[in-house]
Amino acid sequence: MSEFTHFNHQGRAKMVDITTKEESSRCAIAQSSITVNQAIYEGITSNQMKKGDVLAVAQVAGIMAAKQTSNMIPMCHPIPISGVDIQFEWIEKNSSFQLQIQVTVKTKGSTGVEMEALTAASVCALTIYDMCKALDKGMVIGQTYLTHKSGGKTGDFDRSSID
Amino acid sequence: MSEFTHFNHQGRAKMVDITTKEESSRCAIAQSSITVNQAIYEGITSNQMKKGDVLAVAQVAGIMAAKQTSNMIPMCHPIPISGVDIQFEWIEKNSSFQLQIQVTVKTKGSTGVEMEALTAASVCALTIYDMCKALDKGMVIGQTYLTHKSGGKTGDFDRSSID
């Protein structure tokens, strides 16, 4: 079994030293979702025709969260990320409505941006919850996970969407 | 259907005015989880015997995130939260290991702390992912949702854990 890398010889958490790691172009894609009822689905999608909408706010929140990741996740290295893109897709199943959230983060740096992508996806989903909770507090944020990672020495990672 | 409250008459997002709402004692409980493989499960639980451990770091991250909620979620009101408690519980199913994360947030204020509880639960799960991702990038953060809310005019909310 590989060892946990986040602990020093006193057994306490440390931020792992990456000083000697080479810089390379890196990319990570994460996925989350939120399932809402029909009233909220209609509210969000009809609003998209207007000037402001729920997803525009969530998009901004997700992008800003990507930049704040190392201030939220204690052992995460600060990385000057070079690009963030968030895509939405609605899936109707069994008369409930699931909004798929996919976040792509890129950087040129000494460590990966998996945490930035996962954090942006989570905050994006949380923001949608916040803006719709006056209608229904029963919304559920779905599974959140990495679907792709490339760049760096540990090799690529890919998984398909979880049903 | 109730209306979205987060939009002004130009159809743009606003932070809803709560100036005239009464202060009251409020509580919210949210739940999240993360499913890990056996190597990580053993690494985390055996580490708990030592001085530092993964869950201690995640606990701190979750509590600090609760305090940062209104800086992450755009339309969320700043609230001086008065207490945060996070509980962990391991559930073994089908030879995988799920860590249940339950966050309780309290305040005395003019609006609820649902977002603070949900955000703390998410950041707690993200932190565990971060500290174990050198062993396996395939961990999945489970569904994240509100299980209890009390205080305020809209009445109480309760739901049981989702399987």
Place this chain on the structure above:
Amino acid sequence: MSEFTHFNHQGRAKMVDITTKEESSRCAIAQSSITVNQAIYEGITSNQMKKGDVLAVAQVAGIMAAKQTSNMIPMCHPIPISGVDIQFEWIEKNSSFQLQIQVTVKTKGSTGVEMEALTAASVCALTIYDMCKALDKGMVIGQTYLTHKSGGKTGDFDRSSID
């Protein structure tokens, strides 16, 4: 002449003590603007028909900035603001296009929210500059000032828009 209140007896800046001030409902309205060329004007306004738009991003930035005001302005007291609303209006003059930005901030607290309204208006204008600067770096952010303030002991303040 009244005295500067922000200095202690050593002549150094301090945060003025407001411990004994009564809480009251307070409101402040500030105004800023940004003048853009025709290409940008058309880009922004035609975009408003789509799902995302420049002003939606600026709106979120302004609201988040209102919440961060006391972290940016050194002697400004932290206040849990209770509402923020931002309105936009286009004015065409002499073949240039000026976007008027009006920010209303409300709170129930011991000190006013003038700085929150002014800061939100400025950050809103800065965000529009950022999103359009690939087209023209010559945009000018217009005068930024308070147009209304009510609540508190010092009385109300009102001024009309500056031409």
Place this chain on the structure above:
Amino acid sequence: MSEFTHFNHQGRAKMVDITTKEESSRCAIAQSSITVNQAIYEGITSNQMKKGDVLAVAQVAGIMAAKQTSNMIPMCHPIPISGVDIQFEWIEKNSSFQLQIQVTVKTKGSTGVEMEALTAASVCALTIYDMCKALDKGMVIGQTYLTHKSGGKTGDFDRSSID
């Protein structure tokens, strides 16, 4: 007409990918101002003889704001800025007093620092407003704009001060 670069193919805001842009030395200079009455002018300038003064606080606020720019402006890339300098100059016109604020920001990076210079200039002006508003809430923050930009592929930009 050039295209807006801040939108993805869903028409939503994204943070533009700059992974492949070359690092180069970059510089941006922005200008803002604040116009105050005679009592405030005398208060600020006579205070400069003492140990603390309004402009020293504004200077610190502006420099700290330059470092926070990417946390305030949603689509702005985080850049480790390498230098900030702020200069003040008083201009008397028609018995009112205008403080000119000029901010120079430098970096060695993949994108420019126009937003950092503009943000620092705005926050500097806002801080002066904050520290003098007990004397007069009618102060006006003047036009804020870029006067110089160099470095990067898009070439240099220069404009003279606006009257």
Place this chain on the structure above:
Amino acid sequence: MSEFTHFNHQGRAKMVDITTKEESSRCAIAQSSITVNQAIYEGITSNQMKKGDVLAVAQVAGIMAAKQTSNMIPMCHPIPISGVDIQFEWIEKNSSFQLQIQVTVKTKGSTGVEMEALTAASVCALTIYDMCKALDKGMVIGQTYLTHKSGGKTGDFDRSSID
């Protein structure tokens, strides 16, 4: 022996619940210091005659740190502080020069501001170190401690300066 209050029944850190504590006027005073060589002492004190100076920057940093305390100290409650004042005093001993830093913080709230005062004093000393370290990296930040606390149920606390 009293019990640690910062741990839940799982033995993990929590933010203590203060929902039912009464609001009262509270004050805390903390002290720190930094000892510098003669060249730095002369540089700082002669600079005080000019418009900018080291202590003015440190003062601003200390006040801003007081407002950020609950974001730095994990189990610390967010409190809207109502006043901060920082005083400096030079003491010459044995041909070295010690700058005494005294910070007073006030609030009207449900918990004390001891951490805010201590944090502001520390950050004030750290800022002076930062601005003078080009001359001598051997400066020492002295003992940092609480000298006074009043308000709240646990009674007052007073201690004299430590030699």
Place this chain on the structure above:
Amino acid sequence: MSEFTHFNHQGRAKMVDITTKEESSRCAIAQSSITVNQAIYEGITSNQMKKGDVLAVAQVAGIMAAKQTSNMIPMCHPIPISGVDIQFEWIEKNSSFQLQIQVTVKTKGSTGVEMEALTAASVCALTIYDMCKALDKGMVIGQTYLTHKSGGKTGDFDRSSID
């Protein structure tokens, strides 16, 4: 005497320009301490056997503070730090108990990480104070200073622990 580098030709504070400095591997080690009574000493050390403990929280706080240094110390350059490690050691003297805190910070950048190490050490000590202050407000944070610095053009710095 060398000159202060943090002031512009107007005598005001600036962030020194490091655009042309070469990147190199850098390391800084800082030391702080906190002296506690026997009850607190026993509380902390016996707690180390359990899952959560005071030092685990302080460790996280110190690491997160290292990442926030340039947002707390006004003239400090933002640096993407590449590693942080914090070590604790108890020293009993004269029936009081002193916890030694040693912080090592590494980076590959254009300027040193002395401030990051000193800030992390201070915040670490402040966090321990916070978590134990219900037992005794008389704890004293000891001298805080640099013990080692390497990398960069100004050469190495080393000092032994101060008694």
